[in-house]
Amino acid sequence: MTESPAQVKLGYQLLRQGRPLDALRLSDQILRSSPENPHALVLAAEAHLMDEKLVEALALMERAIVASGGNPILKLKKGRLLLEMRRRAEIPPLVKDVATQATSNGNLLWLLGNLCYRCNMQSEAIRYFDAARTLIGDEPGLVYELALARFFSGASEQAERDLDRIPANSPQSAYAMYLRATLRKQTPQRNHVADLREKIRQGTRTQADTASLHYALAKELEDLGEFDESFSALRIGAAAQRSTLRYDxxxxxxxxxxxxxxxxxxxxxxxxxxxxxxxxxxxxxxxxxxxxxxxxxxxxxxxxxxxxxxxxxxxxxxxxxxxxxxxxxxxxxxxxxxxxxxxxxxxxxxxxxxxxxxxxxxxxxxxxxxxxxxxxxxxxxxxxxxxxxxxxxxxxxxxxxxxxxxxxxxxxxxxxxxxxxxxxxxxxxxxxxxxxxxxxxxxxxxxxxxxxxxxxxxxxxxxxxxxxxxxxxxxxxxxxxxxxxxxxxxxxxxxxxxxxxxxxxxxxxxxxxxxxxxxxxxxxx
Incomplete structure (x- = not known):
């Protein structure tokens, strides 16, 4: 069906507009003439997911995996669905399966690590994040997720070394500075107060970044006993964070x-x-x-x-x-x-x-x-x-x-x-x-x-x-x-x-x- 790629693209536009039923009708049209079209099957699965019909979404995703010849990205999508359905026992075998396909693909290993992280399988997440970094280098988002998994697992020293590798101009930098501040108690001999103050002086891109840097500064100043300065930084950070929320x-x-x-x-x-x-x-x-x-x-x-x-x-x-x-x-x-x-x-x-x-x-x-x-x-x-x-x-x-x-x-x-x-x-x-x-x-x-x-x-x-x-x-x-x-x-x-x-x-x-x-x-x- 020559028009199906354009129709699938239109289907995803409908999903972005919050119209899952229209996207599902479109995917059904494609599947009537091409029943095992993996792109249409995935579109239908995503539409059912948006409509909170998880059982139907999972069945369609499994068909798409078969139709695609075992595409590992679709297997990871299935893993996310299984997690949402609380079918957690099925995820470790799926992880092992995808791992056999991901040995030389750094981005796939990163996604695999992220699934493990979401399932609180932190040791596995660290293993796959590390393998991904060997292949694709110190990608800031990857390094941040690796540091977070290490933090939850008690490997704070390694996490701090990871965070120090994130460039100051990366989107993850401000979040990384806050995580770095929380890894341990800061001391007069070993802290990041001067670095944080300089980053704040240089200005931030977003209110979320402003919040992260000021919370980090407040935490480190409190560790150092500078309580008045700590609370002043905290007030700024909290106000910035509140401005990002729609909360009543x-x-x-x-x-x-x-x-x-x-x-x-x-x-x-x-x-x-x-x-x-x-x-x-x-x-x-x-x-x-x-x-x-x-x-x-x-x-x-x-x-x-x-x-x-x-x-x-x-x-x-x-x-x-x-x-x-x-x-x-x-x-x-x-x-x-x-x-x-x-x-x-x-x-x-x-x-x-x-x-x-x-x-x-x-x-x-x-x-x-x-x-x-x-x-x-x-x-x-x-x-x-x-x-x-x-x-x-x-x-x-x-x-x-x-x-x-x-x-x-x-x-x-x-x-x-x-x-x-x-x-x-x-x-x-x-x-x-x-x-x-x-x-x-x-x-x-x-x-x-x-x-x-x-x-x-x-x-x-x-x-x-x-x-x-x-x-x-x-x-x-x-x-x-x-x-x-x-x-x-x-x-x-x-x-x-x-x-x-x-x-x-x-x-x-x-x-x-x-x-x-x-x-x-x-x-x-």
């Missing part, structure tokens, strides 16, 4: 309040919550930067528990299930509609995908902090799951969030007013869960965790019905993965440096303090 904290607060209104103590009484669903699942949740990664460390060090990482699975499954009800019940909020879903089915699908993420281990941790939104739904779907809530001194927690540059997450963290309002709503939300679900959530305070670690760790093990093992208090082994902003700190011996660290900025955080205290959240100087 009222939407998150409304979502929390809707959950509170729907998931009452009475609602739990009318739902069947018995059975063995969730056996082996441990949810570690709370505000980000509250100590969740330290709990993950304690639980995984004994070898009895495997971390599945910070999974998006539970909220995604809940959203998918609610969408089917919302189509016919427009009068209900999503939270109220969620009470009508098939919770056992949700629980089964969650356990399947999450356990695959944990390598099939019987007991696993899901450490997505914002799962605190879903404590009620977790109880409905997974009545045997364990929930551990981390909380921390409110001002310390808020400051730890404010000083961290998150990429694509926690948009409330870069504005002190948004942060205060979000924290207040979170505090009220967790009080609701404890009242509506008494004795279902173990609360652990970060300050207790670092002051009396063995006492708290034993309490956590008892809650999870795990046999105590002294290895829980050991430092993480080399290569152990923590895919989180706290990846550097969690490898250190337990310390009290972060306790009341926000008090250095007591005056600078006055607006945050005033809002928190007005809401009844007590703060001590």
């Amino acid at each position: 904290v009222r939407h998150d607060i409304a979502a929390m309040r809707a959950m509170q209104a729907a998931y009452t103590a009475e609602a739990f009484q009318t739902q069947a919550t018995d059975g063995d669903a969730g056996e082996g699942a441990i949810f570690v949740l709370g505000m980000p930067r509250s100590g969740t990664t330290l709990v993950e460390r304690f639980l995984t060090q004994s070898g009895q528990v495997r971390s599945a990482g910070e999974l998006p699975d539970f909220p995604n499954l809940l959203t998918e299930a609610v969408a089917h009800i919302a189509d016919t019940r427009a009068d209900l909020t999503p939270a109220a509609a969620s009470l009508g879903i098939d919770f056992p089915a949700l629980g089964r699908e969650y356990m399947r995908g999450a356990r695959e993420a944990a390598g099939g281990h019987r007991v696993f941790i899901d450490k997505a902090p914002l799962n605190f939104f879903y404590c009620g739904a977790i109880r409905m779907a997974l009545p045997r799951a364990k929930i551990i809530h981390l909380w921390r001194d409110p001002l310390d927690n808020c400051y730890a969030l404010f000083k961290t540059l998150f990429f694509g997450a926690y948009d409330f963290a870069c504005d002190l007013e948004d942060l205060a309002r979000y924290y207040i709503a979170y505090d009220q939300f967790m009080r609701h869960w404890h009242m509506a679900m008494p004795d279902r959530i173990l609360s652990v305070q970060y300050e207790d965790l670092v002051t009396t670690p063995e006492i708290e760790a034993r309490r956590i093990y008892a809650w999870c019905q795990l046999e105590w093992n002294d290895a829980a208090l050991d430092l993480p082994k080399a290569g152990q993965v923590f895919a989180t902003a706290s990846a550097a700190q969690v490898r250190e011996p337990i310390h009290l440096r972060s306790v009341h660290s926000s008090r250095r900025y007591w005056n600078q955080l006055s607006s945050l303090r005033d809002t928190l205290t007005a809401a009844g959240i007590p703060l001590q100087p």
